[in-house]
Amino acid sequence: MKVLIVKLSSLGDIIHALPVLSALKNNGAQIDWIVEEEFSSLLQGHPYIDRLLVWPRKRVLQKIRQKNLNAIVLWKDLLQQLRAKDYDVVIDLQGLLKSGILVSLARGRCKIGFANHREGSTFFYNFKLPPYDPDEHAVLRYLKVLNYMGLSAKEIEFPLPPLPPLEDLRKRFGLPKKYAVLIPCTRWPTKYWTRDGWKKLSQFLEKQGFLPVFVGSSKDKDYVKSLLNGNPGLSLCGKTDLKELASVLKGARLVISVDTGPLHLAAASGPPVIALFGPTAPWRTGPFGEKHVILRGEIACSPCFQKECSDRRCMKNLTPERVLEFVSKIV
Numbered sequence: 001m002k003v004l005i006v007k008l009s010s011l012g013d014i015i016h017a018l019p020v021l022s023a024l025k026n027n028g029a030q031i032d033w034i035v036e037e038e039f040s041s042l043l044q045g046h047p048y049i050d051r052l053l054v055w056p057r058k059r060v061l062q063k064i065r066q067k068n069l070n071a072i073v074l075w076k077d078l079l080q081q082l083r084a085k086d087y088d089v090v091i092d093l094q095g096l097l098k099s100g101i102l103v104s105l106a107r108g109r110c111k112i113g114f115a116n117h118r119e120g121s122t123f124f125y126n127f128k129l130p131p132y133d134p135d136e137h138a139v140l141r142y143l144k145v146l147n148y149m150g151l152s153a154k155e156i157e158f159p160l161p162p163l164p165p166l167e168d169l170r171k172r173f174g175l176p177k178k179y180a181v182l183i184p185c186t187r188w189p190t191k192y193w194t195r196d197g198w199k200k201l202s203q204f205l206e207k208q209g210f211l212p213v214f215v216g217s218s219k220d221k222d223y224v225k226s227l228l229n230g231n232p233g234l235s236l237c238g239k240t241d242l243k244e245l246a247s248v249l250k251g252a253r254l255v256i257s258v259d260t261g262p263l264h265l266a267a268a269s270g271p272p273v274i275a276l277f278g279p280t281a282p283w284r285t286g287p288f289g290e291k292h293v294i295l296r297g298e299i300a301c302s303p304c305f306q307k308e309c310s311d312r313r314c315m316k317n318l319t320p321e322r323v324l325e326f327v328s329k330i331v
Contacts, residue, residue, distance in 0.1 A: 001027075001029045001030065001088045001089065002029070002032075002085065002087045002089075003024055003030065003031050003089045003090075004031075004032045004033070004085075004090045004091070004106055005017065005020065005021065005031060005032070005033045005034070005091050005239075006034050006090065006093060006094055006099045007033065007035065007093040007099075007118060008034065008036045008094050008102075009036045009038065010039065010100055010261055010308055011042070011242070011261030011262065011264065011265060012073060012260070012263065012264040012285065013093075013094075013138065014042065014043070015261075015268050016139045016142060016285070017080065017142050017162075018093050018268065019143055019153060019156070019158060020093065020146065020153075021046075021048050022158075022159050023143065023153035024151070025048040027151045028078055030089075031048060031049055032052070032053060033052055033053065034053040034054075035054060035056055037056045037057065037058075037059065041242050042160075042161070042265075045090065045162065046161040047162075048136055049091065049158060050250055051081075051085075051179055051221035052211035055102070056074055059074060060074050066181070066300065079105055082106045083106070083107050086087070086107045087107060087109070088108070089108065089110045089112065089149065090103050090106050090112070091112055092112070092113035092121060092125065092162060093142055095117030095118055096116060096119045097121055099119065099121060100113075100117075100121030100122070101124070103121070104124040105137040111125050111139065112126075112127040112128075112129060112131065112148070112149075113125045114126065114128070114129045114130070115128040115169065116247075117132060117281065122275060127148075129145065129148050129167075132187075133286065135281070137262050137284060137285070137286070138284060139191070140286045143156070156267035156288070157278060158267075160246055161243065161318050163243050163244075163249070163250065164247050166247050166248070168287055169248055170251075173234070174234070175211070175213065175234075175284055176211050177252065177282055178209055178210045178211065179212070179230055179234075179252055180212060180213065180252055180256065180327075181208045181213050181214075181248065181249055181252040181257075181266065182201065182202065182213065182257065183214075183244060183255065183260060183262050183263060184223065184224065185201045185216045185268070186221075186258050186259060187260070188279065188307045188314070189276060189308060189310065189312075190278060190304075190306055190314075191280065192211065192258060192278065192314050192315060194318075195227060197229050197319075197320045199227060199231050200324070200328065201256060201320065201324065202233045202327075203231060204234065204327065205232075208232075208328075209231070210254075210331055211229070212232060212235060213233065213234050213236060213248070213252070214227065214235045214236065214237060214238045215240070215248065215249075215262060215308040216235060216237040217237065217238055219237030219238075221235065221237045221238055236248065243264070246265055247263065249262070249265060249269040249270075252271045253331060254272055254274065254321070255271050255272070255273045256273075256274045256276070256327065258277075258294060259276070259277050259278075259280050259282075259286075259289075263287060265286035267289060268280055270272060270331055272291050273287045273321065274292070275294045275295070275316070276304075277303075278312065278314030278315040279303055279305060279309070279314060281305075281307060282296065285309070294323065295326065296318070297315055297317030297318045298317070301314070301315055303331070
């Protein structure tokens, strides 16, 4: 069976789709995957993926704005790749207009997605699955697609591609044997924990003999620098690609993170994770697995799914003392 997975973004959502990849492979499928360029490095060289199709969406949009005809060339290249193979099944795990268009362009006998997918994406399916429950965890929701295909997942696995050796990264970044990873930054302002909390956490970890290692993108450098001002720790913000980040996460004793993509990469990589949630619903998109801990500021308006808030009480209610209580049980 030849299958195309359409899961374009974002990092956490791609991680949540990995059990589908694993189950399909275990059922003997030949699998291609189309992903946006920004996240493609994580899937490059994955032994379960026969062909990785990369959609340079941001570059295409940039060239369109610049009225650059190279946008047509990029689209043509992608279209040729999409139509180079006849698929038995094309699975839309994204459920948005952008993924629906790609589903329509691919050669496939069965094009499937949930009936309550958004932005008109269902127009491009010839098999519409019953609506999913939005309060079901994304991992379980994606796996339900297999049930409708007559397949099953014996185990829920998050297979990552081969990662760079941790010892090489230890030498490059000066990582000690004992370290914990802290992930303080995210796209939504409402998801941020308090600066005081991160500072007290890094001080506590140092006292326990662990180096606090902050990770994030290059955009997070200034924020993390402010946390490190007079406090222990190492910043790797903007210094790793996704596979290197996964290797660093895998070697950590513990990861403490707000709700953001690298949180799910950490959960897939192996170490125990303490996830700090406020405006979003961890039962929908929290770290998957029993060994992880989810802490919430329990207030009536949470989860609100709002990107802006005047007081952010849900995150402020997560006191450093409460977080340290759970950290101390692991380190």
